Amino acid sequence: MLIFSAFVTIGNTFDLSQKPRIIMNIFKSYYLCAGLALALASCGTQKMVSTSVENIDKMPVKTTKIAEKDLKRWSHLDLGKDTIPGMSVDKAYAELLKGKKGTKVVVGVVDSGVDIDHEDLKPAIWTNPKEIAGNGKDDDKNGYIDDIHGWNFLGDAEYENMEYVRILKKGDDGSATYRKAKAEYDKEMQEANQGKMQVDFIMAGDKAISDHLKKKNYTLDDVKKIETTDQTLLQYKGMMMQVLTQVGSKEEFDKEIVGYKDHVYGQVNYHLNLQFDGRKVVGDNPDDLNDKKYGNNNVIGPVKKGAKHGTHVAGIIAQTQNNNKGGDGVASNNVQIMAVRAVPDGDEYDKDIALGIRYAVDNGAKVINGSFGKYFSTHKDWVHDAIKYAASKDVLVIFAAGNESYDLDTMNKYPTDSYDGQPEISNNVLIIGATSPNYGAGMVAGFSNYGKTSVDIFAPGDKIYATTPSNTYEYQQGTSMASPNVAGVAALIRSYYPKLSAAQVKQIIMESGTPLTTKVTVGETQETKAFNEVSKSGKIVNAYNALLMAEKMAKK
Structure with missing residues (x-):
């Protein structure tokens, strides 16, 4: 599913456009790349x-x-x-x-x-x-x-699942392909779970700031003016100040975080989900040409x-x-x-x-x-x-x-x-x-x-x-x-x-x-x-x- 675009992972289109890079790096570092929604820089x-x-x-x-x-x-x-x-x-x-x-x-x-x-x-x-x-x-x-x-x-x-997930679902046949698929799955699932933690943390921070300010479309100046002794809120404040400085506005952040959430939850719920069968609705046998x-x-x-x-x-x-x-x-x-x-x-x-x-x-x-x-x-x-x-x-x-x-x-x-x-x-x-x-x-x-x-x-x-x-x-x-x-x-x-x-x-x-x-x-x-x-x-x-x-x- 590498939709070769550059952020979102639509199935196999190499589509990076489905992975908002700024948001992906927020949790790891407050030093962010420029906003991707407009991709002007x-x-x-x-x-x-x-x-x-x-x-x-x-x-x-x-x-x-x-x-x-x-x-x-x-x-x-x-x-x-x-x-x-x-x-x-x-x-x-x-x-x-x-x-x-x-x-x-x-x-x-x-x-x-x-x-x-x-x-x-x-x-x-x-x-x-x-x-x-x-x-x-x-x-x-x-x-x-x-x-x-x-x-x-x-x-x-x-x-749909990823191809290596479909290989795993067919069972261990002792092949090198199965072992390679299992290794890829383990790596990607670990990253997806980390990504889910990240996006949940970011969204929780956004909600905490919104609740504190009593408005959803807040500005960078609004965040800077927050005064609190709540250590968790202070952490969210620092994160959102850096985000808004780099992304440019709350509207752009909202676009970014939705794209990132869709990407991460898509991985966990569909791409890497061993219990998910996306082909059932089609009704054919994908192994019969x-x-x-x-x-x-x-x-x-x-x-x-x-x-x-x-x-x-x-x-x-x-x-x-x-x-x-x-x-x-x-x-x-x-x-x-x-x-x-x-x-x-x-x-x-x-x-x-x-x-x-x-x-x-x-x-x-x-x-x-x-x-x-x-x-x-x-x-x-x-x-x-x-x-x-x-x-x-x-x-x-x-x-x-x-x-x-x-x-x-x-x-x-x-x-x-x-x-x-x-x-x-x-x-x-x-x-x-x-x-x-x-x-x-x-x-x-x-x-x-x-x-x-x-x-x-x-x-x-x-x-x-x-x-x-x-x-x-x-x-x-x-x-x-x-x-x-x-x-x-x-x-x-x-x-x-x-x-x-x-x-x-x-x-x-x-x-x-x-x-x-x-x-x-x-x-x-x-x-x-x-x-x-x-x-x-x-x-x-x-x-x-x-x-x-x-x-x-x-x-x-």
């Missing part, structure tokens, strides 16, 4: 570089603060022109695509669900042309009744807020450009988003991912985005076969690298296209790491996985502003956000140069990126490496360069 002021791209690795870099209007769309900006290490999307539109007309490209978003009613996504939602809405029939004979905008392989399920008659056509899911991650991912690709709402999609005028709900709040099932990929392929997707992942997989061969099937149908598949700060050359993350140093299983997969808006040592986002052979290329994934359910917008961060940025670039290439194959599009994205050799810090130990040593390409994605190369390749 992360332990310091965001910087942009002010030197030309030709000299970027050859001279000291001057820095200035990034304005919020630029931060909201920094992934579209240009390192050489705007002095921000984005993907040069604006430059591509202004200099290469102006006046050109591309074909519509269907992008399958395999995720937690998509709010297809969002004002900024509606124009870009895929509609199945062969299906008649609401007649209760499988008009196109594809096995899915009334699949108007995609398919929901989770039905009414919302929460041939049991395919399950799910429904509600691609948002049973609870709209549960589609937050998928809606944000879809927005990065397709939210409407230049409408003064939210951010701008990388390829909004050129794409249709096919929603495939297959990632719960907890680890995804390999069966749902495999069938979700096949569904997207069979129904016309030419690019598939998968911002999810896990480190245990019981049926990885099913997903491998689905990836190979996508390759046979000329479909590009893009996966997030993950948010655990791991070197993927030393451990396996699922799904991917190569395990244990073996050759890639196909030539249609890209694995994406996440960068931040800061050129220099902090350019690789602190949470991002990396790997000289296991991660293909990096793209913007830190502080990305996009759609969230019910016509709202938020900053989120994670490789979950980097992956759809690349999916958007891939969709542009396939829109304007439709004769290029998925393998050629992968090659273009890899070879046309901006090469950088600057030293960066990676991993939990903040090891220093040259940027060209943390991915196969040693580059960051560049839409402008990619389209130039695509045109040359198309002419050949």
Whole structure:
């Protein structure tokens, strides 16, 4: 369930956005990082570089603060022109695509669900042309009744166990996998119980301060003025003074603590709960790939807020450009988003991912985005076969690298296209790491996985502003956000140069990126490496360069 976003752990989406980092550190230390709700800063002021791209690795870099209007769309900006290490999307539109007309490209978003009613996504939602809405029939004979905008392989399920918990529930078979799963469970359960203690302590402190002041929406000045000899209240006072100083307001604290509570209680009640069965409501056998008659056509899911991650991912690709709402999609005028709900709040099932990929392929997707992942997989061969099937149908598949700060050359993350140093299983997969808006040592986002052979290329994934359910917008961060940025670039290439194959599009994205050799810090130990040593390409994605190369390749 690594929804590769950066705080919340929605099932297997590498979603850091589901773990409010400030609140997580409050109990351990009063020295807090800056507020995450707006994600405008992360332990310091965001910087942009002010030197030309030709000299970027050859001279000291001057820095200035990034304005919020630029931060909201920094992934579209240009390192050489705007002095921000984005993907040069604006430059591509202004200099290469102006006046050109591309074909519509269907992008399958395999995720937690998509709010297809969002004002900024509606124009870009895929509609199945062969299906008649609401007649209760499988008009196109594809096995899915009334699949108007995609398919929901989770039905009414919302929460799930982690994969290693499901392994434990099957019993000790004496295998190394079982022992590894047990060790992971013990570690995570200990951390979850500690987290529950922390969040309960923080919430108790908030309630004590509120009760003392006789108001819920108190200010930092209100807390400072508290005079008491009650040692417990004094402890709460000190904690909340530090929290409000760093977070900025009680309103932001309330958002943070709700997110942290949901994360921690989700772990204890669902993700790590050996007695919880989240699949029962679905009604299928998740260990039988041939049991395919399950799910429904509600691609948002049973609870709209549960589609937050998928809606944000879809927005990065397709939210409407230049409408003064939210951010701008990388390829909004050129794409249709096919929603495939297959990632719960907890680890995804390999069966749902495999069938979700096949569904997207069979129904016309030419690019598939998968911002999810896990480190245990019981049926990885099913997903491998689905990836190979996508390759046979000329479909590009893009996966997030993950948010655990791991070197993927030393451990396996699922799904991917190569395990244990073996050759890639196909030539249609890209694995994406996440960068931040800061050129220099902090350019690789602190949470991002990396790997000289296991991660293909990096793209913007830190502080990305996009759609969230019910016509709202938020900053989120994670490789979950980097992956759809690349999916958007891939969709542009396939829109304007439709004769290029998925393998050629992968090659273009890899070879046309901006090469950088600057030293960066990676991993939990903040090891220093040259940027060209943390991915196969040693580059960051560049839409402008990619389209130039695509045109040359198309002419050949």
